[in-house]
Amino acid sequence: MSDPRTLSWNHSVPAALWLMAPFDLLASLAMDIYLPVVPAMSGVLGTSASVVQLTLSLYLAVLGAGQLVFGPISDRVGRRRVLLGGACVFALASFLLASTSDAAMFVGLRLLQAVGASAALVATFATVRDVYAERPEGTVIYGLFSAMLAFVPALGPVAGALLAKHFGWRALFVTLGVLATAAMLHALPRWPETRPAGAPARGVPVQRILRSAAFWTYTLGFSAAMGSFFVFFSTAPRVLIGRAGFSEVGFSLAFATAALVMVLTARFAKHFVARWGLEGSLIRGMLLLLTGAVGLAAGQWLTSASFGTFVVPMWVIAAGIVCAVSVTANGALESFGAMAGTAVALYFCIQSLIVSSLGTLMIVLLDGDTAWPLVGYASLMASVTLGCLAFLRRR
Numbered sequence: 001m002s003d004p005r006t007l008s009w010n011h012s013v014p015a016a017l018w019l020m021a022p023f024d025l026l027a028s029l030a031m032d033i034y035l036p037v038v039p040a041m042s043g044v045l046g047t048s049a050s051v052v053q054l055t056l057s058l059y060l061a062v063l064g065a066g067q068l069v070f071g072p073i074s075d076r077v078g079r080r081r082v083l084l085g086g087a088c089v090f091a092l093a094s095f096l097l098a099s100t101s102d103a104a105m106f107v108g109l110r111l112l113q114a115v116g117a118s119a120a121l122v123a124t125f126a127t128v129r130d131v132y133a134e135r136p137e138g139t140v141i142y143g144l145f146s147a148m149l150a151f152v153p154a155l156g157p158v159a160g161a162l163l164a165k166h167f168g169w170r171a172l173f174v175t176l177g178v179l180a181t182a183a184m185l186h187a188l189p190r191w192p193e194t195r196p197a198g199a200p201a202r203g204v205p206v207q208r209i210l211r212s213a214a215f216w217t218y219t220l221g222f223s224a225a226m227g228s229f230f231v232f233f234s235t236a237p238r239v240l241i242g243r244a245g246f247s248e249v250g251f252s253l254a255f256a257t258a259a260l261v262m263v264l265t266a267r268f269a270k271h272f273v274a275r276w277g278l279e280g281s282l283i284r285g286m287l288l289l290l291t292g293a294v295g296l297a298a299g300q301w302l303t304s305a306s307f308g309t310f311v312v313p314m315w316v317i318a319a320g321i322v323c324a325v326s327v328t329a330n331g332a333l334e335s336f337g338a339m340a341g342t343a344v345a346l347y348f349c350i351q352s353l354i355v356s357s358l359g360t361l362m363i364v365l366l367d368g369d370t371a372w373p374l375v376g377y378a379s380l381m382a383s384v385t386l387g388c389l390a391f392l393r394r395r
Contacts, residue, residue, distance in 0.1 A: 009131045009194055013141065016131075017148075019190055022183035023087065023124045024145055025152055027063060027117035030094075030176055031056065031233070032156025035255070036248045037169045038237050044169060047103035053368075054107055056234055057360040059114045064352015066118030071126070071345020078195045079123040079130065086119025087184035094177035098170040116180075125344045129333075130194035152259070157252035165248070209336055209343055213395060217388040218331030219350050221282045224381035225324035227355035228289055228317050231362060231374045232258065236310070238369045243305040254311050261315045265322040278327040283389060288320025289382040296371040310371055317378060354381075 011019060034055075037044075041052045074082040093113035100106055132141055163171045209215055236255055240246040246254060273281050292313045299309025329347065336343035359377055366372040 020124050023120040027121045028152045029156050032152050033160035033172050035157045036161040037164050045103040055110045057356050059110050060352055061356035062111050062114035063118050064349040066115050067122040067345040068349040070119040070122045071342045074123050074126050078193045079127045080191055080193045082119050083123035086116045087180050090116030091177045091180035094173045098173035122345050127194050157255050161248040161252045213392050215332045217392050218328040219347055221324050221385045222328035223351045223354040224385050225321040227359050228378045230355045230359045231377045235368050239305050239310050258314045258318045261318040262322050265319045269326040278331045281323050281327045285320040285324030286382040286385050289317050289378045292317035293375045293378040297375045300371045
């Protein structure tokens with residue numbers, strides 16, 4: 001029998017997307033809209049480039065680690081409270097970020113912003129699991145989420161560059177605060193509680209999730225894909241603006257082409273998943289990551305940084321990212337519907353910790369002004385994922 005809480009969610013798919021998508025998109029937008037001003041922030045804050053890098057790396061780490069906290073909380077107290085509380089914290093931190101030029105305060109507020117984004121994100125995905133797990137609309141929701149997320153890296157840096165050029169860097173964070181406030185006010189009367197009435201109040205068996213080989217394999221595939229994009233957007237300003245001499249707007253447009261490749265690939269995601277299945281799609285995604293890494297390495301060895309040597313190989317990696325992320329959530333979480341909040345939290349948390357720690361390590365050790373960090377990360381993680389898939393198949 002259907003749970004009455006789930007039945008209270010009577011939105012059509014377009015209305016549900018209009019309600020849920022902002023909370024999914026804002027977590028990413030807080031990274032992407034900020035990218036064009038990253039090279040200038042060390043001067044604005046009076047600190048080093050390494051500290052400014054922390055505002056990217058720590059944001060991503062807290063975004064993942066926070067979900068490990070908020071996932072179980074949402075299983076206990078409900079999705080609605082976690083969502084609205086997270087949105088409120090995100091909005092407040094965004095407005096405060098616009099008001100400070102102190103480096104330590106700025107880093108701390110970015111962490112607080114990530115806490116709010118983390119809570120809203122896990123509550124959103126847990127709600128999708130609650131409402132659509134047994135309904136065909138679920139596939140449509142996940143597919144459209146992926147397509148919309150691909151637009152954020154395409155439009156976010158462009159919007160950030162234009163806002164910073166005309167209104168200054170503080171306008172970026174004011175914009176994030178206004179958008180979060182609007183999304184929260186929209187959700188307040190329309191987002192009912194969807195946590196299943198029989199959900200466990202405590203003692204969720206996390207060990208069962210962590211013992212699953214499929215969970216780890218597909219989570220590593222998700223980490224390979226999203227981490228490749230993290231390393232790309234962390235190094236792209238330094239390579240394209242610092243080395244290749246692009247303007248902030250020129251950089252944003254070049255950066256957007258990789259995201260547009262993701263949009264175009266996502267358009268056909270349903271078809272290739274139907275044809276190749278979960279495992280086949282993930283394998284092809286990892287092979288595309290390796291192919292793009294080879295192209296980046298060749299460009300780094302043979303000539304100087306340019307659109308052709310840095311961005312074009314990223315198009316191949318971008319297609320691989322979509323192939324992977326189209327199937328990793330289903331592959332990792334399909335056995336844990338009764339523990340939606342906790343399972344989603346672990347999935348995102350592990351991915352974020354791998355991406356932020358290993359991605360940052362690659363950037364520091366392999367010279368973040370070059371393509372080598374992206375070559376190293378994509379090659380290593382794609383190879384590990386393919387090895388895990390081979391192990392899973394043998395089992």
